[in-house]
Amino acid sequence: MEVNNIYDKIPTRLPDEFTEVLAGSPAVRIERIISWGQASPGGFWYDQEGHEWVLLLKGKAVLQFREPDETLVLEPGAWINIAAHRKHRVEWTDISGETVWLAVHYT
Numbered sequence: 001m002e003v004n005n006i007y008d009k010i011p012t013r014l015p016d017e018f019t020e021v022l023a024g025s026p027a028v029r030i031e032r033i034i035s036w037g038q039a040s041p042g043g044f045w046y047d048q049e050g051h052e053w054v055l056l057l058k059g060k061a062v063l064q065f066r067e068p069d070e071t072l073v074l075e076p077g078a079w080i081n082i083a084a085h086r087k088h089r090v091e092w093t094d095i096s097g098e099t100v101w102l103a104v105h106y107t
Contacts, residue, residue, distance in 0.1 A: 006057060010034055010098055017090075029105040035061065037095035045087040050107045055079040059099025062092040 004022075011018055011034060018034040040046070045066060056074040063072045063080075066087040072080065082088060093099040 006032060006100065006102065010100070014038065014098075027107050031101075031103045031105070033101040033103055035059070035090070035093035035099040035101070036097070037093055038090070039092050040089035045089050047085055047087050048082075048105070049084060050105050051084050052082040053079065053104040053106070054082065055102045057100040057102055059094045059097060061090060061094070061099050061101075064089050064091045 014034060014036045017038040020032045020034075021029060022032055023030045054074075056076055056078050058076055061074045063074065064070070065072070071091065074080070
């Protein structure tokens with residue numbers, strides 16, 4: 001067995017958001033996501049088949065939701081549970097450093 005650290009091996013130059021699957025099964029997928037100023041493309045909305053629980057570990061981000069319309073500011077320690085098919089997008093992530101997310105996708 002190997003001990004890992006969520007903050008190890010964080011890329012320093014990210015042209016795109018970086019996603020790494022840490023563990024999973026047919027019913028659940030656990031990801032580490034690294035953002036450095038990335039946001040969803042204009043007009044793009046995630047509309048996922050499963051639920052997503054997200055914890056912001058480092059940095060800062062703004063998420064936007066539709067139906068009902070809502071904007072949430074996330075700082076370290078903040079977590080949310082996004083229901084399946086709740087349309088959302090990453091409006092903004094910190095450009096001065098990495099934003100580290102832990103995401104759990106489940107059915």
